[in-house]
Amino acid sequence: MVSAATSRLEGLRGGAIDAGTATVVLFLLGAAIFLLVGCLQSTAFAQFTIQGLAVGSVYGSLALALVLIYRATHVINFAQGELALLTTYIAWELMQHGLSYWEAFAATLAIAFALGTALQVTVIRPVQHRSVIAVVIVTVGLFILIDGIVDWIWGSTFKFMDSPFGTASFDVGGVQIQHLYVGMLVVVFVSVLLVWALFRFTKLGLGMRAAALRPSAAALVGVRVESMLAIGWGLAAVLGAVAGLMAEPSQLFLTPSLMQPILVYAFAAAVLGGLESPAGALIGGLLIGVTLTLIAGYQPHIGSFRITPELQTPLAFAVILLILLVKPSGLFGRREVRRV
Amino acid sequence: MKRQIPALASLVVVAAVLVILPFILSDYNISLVAQVGIFFIGVLGLNILTGYTGQISIGHGAFMAIGGYTTAVMSRDHHTNFVVTMLLAFAICFVVGLLVGLPALRLSGVYLALVTFALAVSVPLLPLKWSKFLGGTGGVASYNPPSHLWVYTAAWACSAILLVLAWLILRGRVGRAFRAVRDSEIAAVASGVELPVYKTLAFGISAAYAGVAGSLFVLAANGFAQPTEFGVFLSLQLLVGAAVAGLGSLWGILAGAAFVGLLPTVSSSVPVIGSAHGRNVVFGVAVILVMLVLPDGFAGLLARIRRLARA
């Protein structure tokens, strides 16, 4: 009965739904139920969960940027976090010059797009077909360069950015849901939705998908593959900018090391979801966000050892390591055959 | 392997220069050259890992942290002799490196880089958790820290010793196995090289070297081991140094060490950008340019020059 159902689905959706995917879906369903029950039982749990979802959406957005680039070029952009940092500082600067938050937001997204495409064309294109180490070093060089630019222009003192969502909260049955968290979720959700729509419904999006899937076949139908890659980098930069801007209000202070741990969380999310799966990146982000926030909130004990908030990044590292060792394709990725 | 060690004459010249320098340089410049020596050790070790077995690690700063903290803590608590702490750092990091190398076996290319990046960001946070033992944000202060001259001497003496050690390792069976792994893992396995053993070994060796470098690094900082000094940037420096060095040339490693040891500091003096704040801009641009122009690092450049000279 299952096989009949799945073969019907085969024709409709992209790809068969196999036992693996079914397990993952069940797991996610279980997690959702667990969270729901917890929220209903405890106000603190509910608040941590909402916060976790909000920061998780930020991780997911940055993870999505990473996946976008990885899918198209198999390059891991180690500088993605720093690029997001730069665009956040640019937004801050624009606001210092009188723009309102949302005006600065929009302008920053445009600037991010331009920066992303410019980077791909100037720095990445010459090396993307060379050895792995060459590309890694170049993105590392970008990391250093952008970090240096931020430090040079704005220094390392804290900058304060007003949250556009204010400090008020919704009161839902005794649970305080901050406007901030709702705002973060909405902004990220809308941005991701728009990017998804671009890919799904526009000719440009189709061209980009084709270029990522089979560059040589795409070229034969007239797709300018290199340009698609540049645009991909631009979009990734935009998603990163959204992550950076939404990360800042929740952290309150803009500092040069803002994005480093977030990049690690984003890596964890991307790996958890499967490096080639956009949906996986987002869901991974939410999972990581909720898990880390709950742990940091409850600080559980293992014997006499207490898990405190500074352990969040090492925990994310542990997640990355575990996933890559146990199931490298993540929750939603396809099993990659290492051609021997 | 003969290419690896340049003529004895040039080695002697380098040694002579290093001996003379402290007499003519200011204390500040002595510490700069010591810095190069420290990075020489770290880059040499990482070069063995990345260049010979092709494993990319953006996490060796973590090993430097372990080595550095070993020195600082042993010195603070037991007033241990610094050289002894360096030996300890070597041993501890070798073991930790082997342990890290085991899971690393299952990760290749970018995935390993990813994991080690996360490691590099995570490890400096650990002293914050165990702040009583590891000093928290304030760091750990060594007992009776040494002078810059002492560090200079120790750094270059260790460099020489560890260089000879590396040469011995690489000329023998181990080196041949390493090279086989680099050239083709599949072929290496087919000819009986036990991949896991050698890849893990490379990790251990490179970690041990980084550990010693870390010890010296802390000693150079007036004996202070602080979490902020061991951030991800340090790991980036090491990797860049190893890549810029290229493969198969001692001079390359020296060039790579000088590149990452000196350039960030020198960049502060560059006009317009110059200031401690802007130096990474110059450094970053330099890294990118070097990778674009010299994909095989300085070793590749030297090889090209030699070929031209012969023609």
Place this chain on the structure above:
Amino acid sequence: MTALLELEDVEARYGPVHVLHGISLAVEEGSIVTVLGPNGAGKTTTLRAISGTVRRAGNIRFGGRSLQRVGPDGAARLGIAHVPEGRGTFSELTVWENLRLGAYTRRGSIQPELERVFSYFPWLSERRRQQAGTLSGGEQQMLALARAFVLRPRLLLLDEPSLGLAPVLVAELFRIIRELNEKEGLTVLVVEQNAHLALQAAGAGYVLEAGHVVLSGSSAELMADDAVRRSYLGY
């Protein structure tokens, strides 16, 4: 009358390996021309040289205009549709998306073009939401052909269309190719292993061996040629 496509002394290589050693051929507008030869002769490479997918040297003129600096996406924009070995369809995308990609170089609506394609391949219309990878081999080949035809190319390059297909499907495929040629004036250059079918569909042909043109002529001449009959037609 200058031919639509002219190759003059064209060489091509993959890295250090030279595959084409100076071949010359011409394809008249509105004709079907076939390229025959054993494996490794350079037939696929010839098509790749035309669409700019491989490093090449020599004179290639399309509609009088040199293709010297034109890469694959440029060739597509000039009206050259290349259906490569392995079909070049996107298995992960739907039938409709594949067809839409065929019209990538056209701005605006392509409804009339799609209607025309569906008139030749009616079954495609029902399957438009199906993932291309779940089609059978023969259906994918038809899809590849349909996709190439969406924008009415000036020249269609077909690489081994019969590969891996059951004879019935192959016959159908060539029937459609002939129909497109007769009704729509589609110019076709087809590389084929199945010499018999190819020569029956084509008006002229070239025989390639080890990167050289060893024989050329009308299909009647080729079918009558002893060497061709022995090597490629089996009698």
